[in-house]
Amino acid sequence: MDPIYLDYNATTPVRPEVVRAMTACLSGPPGNPSSQHRFGREARAARERARSQVARAAGCRPSEVLFTSGGTEADNLAIRGVLEASPERRHVITASTEHEAILHTLGALSPTRAETTILPVDEDGRIRPSDLESALRPDTALVTLMGANNETGVLADLATLGAICRQRQVLFHVDAVQMFGKVPFSFSGLPLDLASISSHKIGGPKGVGALLVRDGVSLPAQQTGGGQERGIRPGTENLPGIVGFGEAAELAAGEVASEAPRLAALRDRLEQGILQAFPAAQVNGDRGNRLPNTCNVSFPGLDGESLLIALDLEGVAVSTGAACQAGAAEPSHVLMGMGRSAAQAGSSLRFSLGTPSRDSDIVGVLEILPRILSRLSATGSAPSGQGHL
Ligand SMILES: Cc1ncc(COP(=O)(O)O)c(C=O)c1O
Known part of the structure; x- marks a missing residue:
């Protein structure tokens, strides 16, 4: 058998359409998207096409897509970036069933940078909105919760949880790595400020993903270098990966x-x-x-x-x-x-x-x-x- x-x-296995798009990119001309010449322009165009594909699939503007090396980096950037942007607030709320990319990141931050409240879940893995409401404090900088659990698949009620955060003017980050491409997802249709997504969970290559950042949310870079990705995520882009991610996102959203x-x-x-x-x-x-x-x-x-x-x-x-x-x-x-x-x-x-x-x-x-x-x-x-x- x-x-x-x-x-x-x-x-997931990389989809044949994705392999074709990536192969064309890998075997094509050598453009660095930051270069001024025609090769650079072509590379930029490929990157921006992929950004638009991801944006359409995620229901957001292209300007809200920040390419990263995957879900883990997107989660790190969201947490560390928001805390750096709001030094007067260091309280973060998350839940006990989150992925290690969230729990270990919060655990690694010193108490002077972050104080974490971990919400419980019920026996079916659901967060009670009343628990979130009572955990919020005047110094809460961020609520970070997953859209879908990677082990059980349990979906969070993002509309209700996000509305609570909006009402209290607290930024809401969703780890949407497992839900993106598997169930309908619209970043702008939900009360979200930041969302992490990853390519290899939806038929794209490993080592590429994105943090969706609502226009207007300020996020300091967590590494230093050139000006790529609006200076928030410097480093020469993984262009074949980004092209593959764009293709995979379009396919997944079209088929969901x-x-x-x-x-x-x-x-x-x-x-x-x-x-x-x-x-x-x-x-x-x-x-x-x-x-x-x-x-x-x-x-x-x-x-x-x-x-x-x-x-x-x-x-x-x-x-x-x-x-x-x-x-x-x-x-x-x-x-x-x-x-x-x-x-x-x-x-x-x-x-x-x-x-x-x-x-x-x-x-x-x-x-x-x-x-x-x-x-x-x-x-x-x-x-x-x-x-x-
Ligand atoms: C819920 C969740 N968040 C984050 C990640 C990390 O994503 P990546 O593998 O792209 O770093 C995973 C991967 O298993 C996941 O399931």
């Missing part, structure tokens, strides 16, 4: 209306099959309000890492949580944040689908997984309580 890839939230229901139907079939094969399984996250491509399941009494390895040996790629946590000894902070015990969190798998996913992938997993589940149940692969080792 062909290998089955169900780890699209970790990364048909892809979202198609993937939700495949995901639901997978979930039903899992629950039939293992009735004690528990789906993690708000089932009515999730990314259409994501399914996170706990298998009580079993060890997620052993399941992942057994599936891998049979050619099925899934995840026990965030890609960067794989191999870590800690159970998922996302599931723990939702009130799961270490054992429950350590018994979980994430299945995430993408544009190349087909019926045959689901049929294949549902053939393989039940066998593995009964074998591991019989041999007693109990979780150690340590989570992934």
Whole structure:
């Protein structure tokens, strides 16, 4: 059987149209977008075309797209930039289930630069708007929350949360890395000030992304160099990456209306099959309000890492949580944040689908997984309580 890839939230294959656009850029003339001659002008035109493609896909103005090396850099730039721009305010609000790009960035800032309030989530992974309201303070500089969780797919109510921030005149940054291109997203249609997006989650190359910065929001550069990206993100641009990102963004946005229901139907079939094969399984996250491509399941009494390895040996790629946590000894902070015990969190798998996913992938997993589940149940692969080792 062909290998089955169900780890699209970790990364996606680069789409053929993107490869073609990038290849043309890589093998074309050697333009630096900052150069004055015709080669430079052509490179600038390619960069600006990609900026317009990303802007259209994200529902914002081209002037609001700032290219970065990916979601992690965009998150860093948003947090560090806003704090530098408002030295009199150092309070930041985030949530316990955020990505490490947010939590570790806030954790790395000294108490003189940032004081962080971490909001809890309910057992379905949702933030209560009343918790945000009561956490806001006169010295709050920034609220940073994710649009969609990478492990569970749970979607935040950005309209409500953003409206609260607007009312209190606090900047609102959204890590939209997992939601952009998977569900409709409009930066200007929501009360947002900053949003991070990334190319490799939507069929584009790795190492490129963008921070969307609402016109009028001031953001000091967090590195020094030339004047690229309005001086906020200096350094010669990754032009092939940017061109590929533009192409991927346009494709994803054009297909989201048909892809979202198609993937939700495949995901639901997978979930039903899992629950039939293992009735004690528990789906993690708000089932009515999730990314259409994501399914996170706990298998009580079993060890997620052993399941992942057994599936891998049979050619099925899934995840026990965030890609960067794989191999870590800690159970998922996302599931723990939702009130799961270490054992429950350590018994979980994430299945995430993408544009190349087909019926045959689901049929294949549902053939393989039940066998593995009964074998591991019989041999007693109990979780150690340590989570992934
Ligand atoms: C929610 C979220 N934010 C940020 C990132 C980091 O993005 P990048 O890999 O482009 O640095 C990821 C990647 O897994 C993510 O899932």
